[in-house]
Amino acid sequence: MLNLKFIQDNPDLVIEKLAVKRFDARAIVEKVIALYKRRNEVQNDSEIQKAEMNKISKEIGQLIKEGKQSDVELAKQKTVELKEQIRIFEEQFALIDAELAQLQVQLPNLPSTLVPKGKGAEDNEVVATGGTMPNLPADAKPHWELAAQYDLIDFELGVKITGAGFPVYKGFGARIQRALINFFLDQAREKGYLEVQPPYLVNEASGFGTGQLPDKEGQMYHDSTDNLYLIPTAEVPVTNIFRDVIVEGKDLPIKTTAYSACFRREAGSYGKDVRGLNRLHQFDKVEIVQVAHPDKSYESLKDMVDYVQTLVEKLGLPYRILRLCGGDMSFTSSLTYDFEVWSAAQERARLLIKLQCGLKRTSSC
RNA sequence: GGAGAGAUGGCAGAGUGGUCGAUUGCGGCGGUCUUGAAAACCGCUGUACCGAGAGGUACCGGGGGUUCGAAUCCCUCUCUCUCCGCCA
Numbered sequence: 001m002l003n004l005k006f007i008q009d010n011p012d013l014v015i016e017k018l019a020v021k022r023f024d025a026r027a028i029v030e031k032v033i034a035l036y037k038r039r040n041e042v043q044n045d046s047e048i049q050k051a052e053m054n055k056i057s058k059e060i061g062q063l064i065k066e067g068k069q070s071d072v073e074l075a076k077q078k079t080v081e082l083k084e085q086i087r088i089f090e091e092q093f094a095l096i097d098a099e100l101a102q103l104q105v106q107l108p109n110l111p112s113t114l115v116p117k118g119k120g121a122e123d124n125e126v127v128a129t130g131g132t133m134p135n136l137p138a139d140a141k142p143h144w145e146l147a148a149q150y151d152l153i154d155f156e157l158g159v160k161i162t163g164a165g166f167p168v169y170k171g172f173g174a175r176i177q178r179a180l181i182n183f184f185l186d187q188a189r190e191k192g193y194l195e196v197q198p199p200y201l202v203n204e205a206s207g208f209g210t211g212q213l214p215d216k217e218g219q220m221y222h223d224s225t226d227n228l229y230l231i232p233t234a235e236v237p238v239t240n241i242f243r244d245v246i247v248e249g250k251d252l253p254i255k256t257t258a259y260s261a262c263f264r265r266e267a268g269s270y271g272k273d274v275r276g277l278n279r280l281h282q283f284d285k286v287e288i289v290q291v292a293h294p295d296k297s298y299e300s301l302k303d304m305v306d307y308v309q310t311l312v313e314k315l316g317l318p319y320r321i322l323r324l325c326g327g328d329m330s331f332t333s334s335l336t337y338d339f340e341v342w343s344a345a346q347e348r349a350r351l352l353i354k355l356q357c358g359l360k361r362t363s364s365c
Numbered sequence: 366g367g368a369g370a371g372a373u374g375g376c377a378g379a380g381u382g383g384u385c386g387a388u389u390g391c392g393g394c395g396g397u398c399u400u401g402a403a404a405a406c407c408g409c410u411g412u413a414c415c416g417a418g419a420g421g422u423a424c425c426g427g428g429g430g431u432u433c434g435a436a437u438c439c440c441u442c443u444c445u446c447u448c449c450g451c452c453a
Contacts, residue, residue: 043415047422054422057434061383072433079433203444246375 002107004036004100017110020117020326025107032103039096046089053082111326112298112335118325125325127337128309131318134344142345144276147173153277165266165281177284181259184286184311188257191307193288196258198237201228206240211332221263234260234287242291253292253300260285278350298335305337305355312352318342319352 007014011029018025056075063072116125147153152173158166169177189195207213207229212220221230231237238258247254262285277283288307292300305321312319324336339353 040415043422047415050423051421053433057432058384060433064383076433083433248375 001104002110004032004104007032007107008036014107014110018108020111020115021108021329022119022327023108028103028106032100032107035096035100035103039093039100042089042093042096046086046093049082049086049089053079053086056082108331109334111329111333114323114335115329116323116325119327120325121328123325124328124338125323126320127323128321129319130309130313131316131342133318133342136344140345142276143343147276152176155276163281165279167277167280181284181286185257185259187311187314188286188288191255193255193257196238196241196256198231198234198241198258198260200231200237200260200263202231202236202240203228206236206243209240209243210236212236218267219265221265230263231260232264233262233285234258235289238287238289247291249293253290253296256289256291258287258289260287301335301337301355308339308353308355312339312341 002014007029011033014029015025056079060072060075063075116123118124141149144153144155148155150172151170154168154170155164157168158164161168185195201223204213204227207220212229212232216232220232223229237260238256241256242254262283264281266279266281288304290300290304309321319339319341322338322340324333324338329336337355338351339355341350341352342348343350
């Protein structure tokens, strides 16, 4: 969320930057500036009254000590009107403040200077490609058929036990899943990431801490008995490690990695691209997170992009890295790289990894 | 599920209605001493917001209340710990 003072001091910059994201911020920015000024005036008036009130209260304490009972009564009378004025000012302040907050959340994060202008997927910038495209015969099978043929993943069994989107990995399928998790964790550790095993259920505060709540309320599995949420990504518990804590500047960047199962309701996505492993309710993911100094966050992002590139290289996958254009970026991001891996049998690129640098300054893999 | 205790500054831990934004210790920063370091000693050391500044306001788990005045009293919520019970 953009800082009010920043908006006030740099209105043109905000408008110009958000235009890259195809967002017309002019009206909101103007309103914000006017309200912000008004809010500060009210705050000032209110605080003058409060200062007076505090002063009188201290005097009363002194008078009581000295036993000047009549003066005490006199002073108390003065506070009656002050109290009422303070109440009115505070009411006004709360009203303006709420309106301001409501406007503030409507402004997206500013894009980095690297972000290309553009509308949608076709305007994204390809920054790197690698690997060799496999040349498959015309009758090549998609992964869900192969998985069934070799009994690696049993989707039907998952349906019986739980429901669609909860596959059962079997035999070599289960082993390769475990091997990949180990591979990613081991690689991350070698790059200086601290491995953690976080809880898979988080409380409400953690949900808000990473912005999953209230935004994606319906996308998370929720246990209403204890008011806990199943994590949609290890990003949630891992970044919440740092919620409300002060870290030493010399310790930055702090690099953390975690494997977790991830749970997503994927409400509303039925019907398209849901076959096989394309869209699951439960899946495995190894996350990397860096906590960096704001001035160094783009360096951290670069570091992570380069690192992930080495992973797809090592796995020998055909891939490309995209720098998303303004129109294709998310609300909170300031710079996003997508790693797309080519899926030959499906004849399309699948998004494998999304790395973003944003307000939360989190990145995932 | 039952009973009890607790939540205070980076950490530990005082404070039960009036100069308490908060004693003290640790940590951190600066200095004296030292060839250097350690020790010792001295000083400084929370955050946010408003203000050109002086300064002001708010914050002692969250919210509400009583009062001229609340870390302190009342109500309520949340969380943590201890003991008992139950349990895959």
